[in-house]
Amino acid sequence: MPVGILENLAESGAQLSLLSMIHLELGEGEKADELLIRAYHENDAGLEWVSEVPTFDVLRKEQRFISILEGMNLPAAWK
Numbered sequence: 001m002p003v004g005i006l007e008n009l010a011e012s013g014a015q016l017s018l019l020s021m022i023h024l025e026l027g028e029g030e031k032a033d034e035l036l037i038r039a040y041h042e043n044d045a046g047l048e049w050v051s052e053v054p055t056f057d058v059l060r061k062e063q064r065f066i067s068i069l070e071g072m073n074l075p076a077a078w079k
Contacts (some may be wrong), residue, residue, distance in 0.1 A: 015039070017046030021055045033064060040068045047072060 017041035022075040023032035036059075039047055050056050051074045 004029075015046035016042065016044045017050055021053060024055050024058065029058070029071065033059070033062075036068065038069060 010020075016035045020032045020035035020039060023029075023035060036050070045070070051069055051072075056065070
């Protein structure tokens with residue numbers, strides 16, 4: 001996905017959690033992590049489903065991701 005499209009999505013107010021997922025799919029883990037943390041701090045409504053989306057499986061063992069799940073009081077089974 002060309003960078004211009006991602007910038008347009010960000011500027012149009014796309015959910016940070018969605019942008020994080022796109023960056024993960026592009027192999028840009030650091031940017032995805034950064035956006036996910038921002039999404040958490042900004043109470044992004046899209047975070048409700050991050051525990052279920054397979055795209056986020058690569059983050060499941062990372063402490064920052066676990067902390068986000070715990071902060072949202074999601075069941076331990078999703079970790």
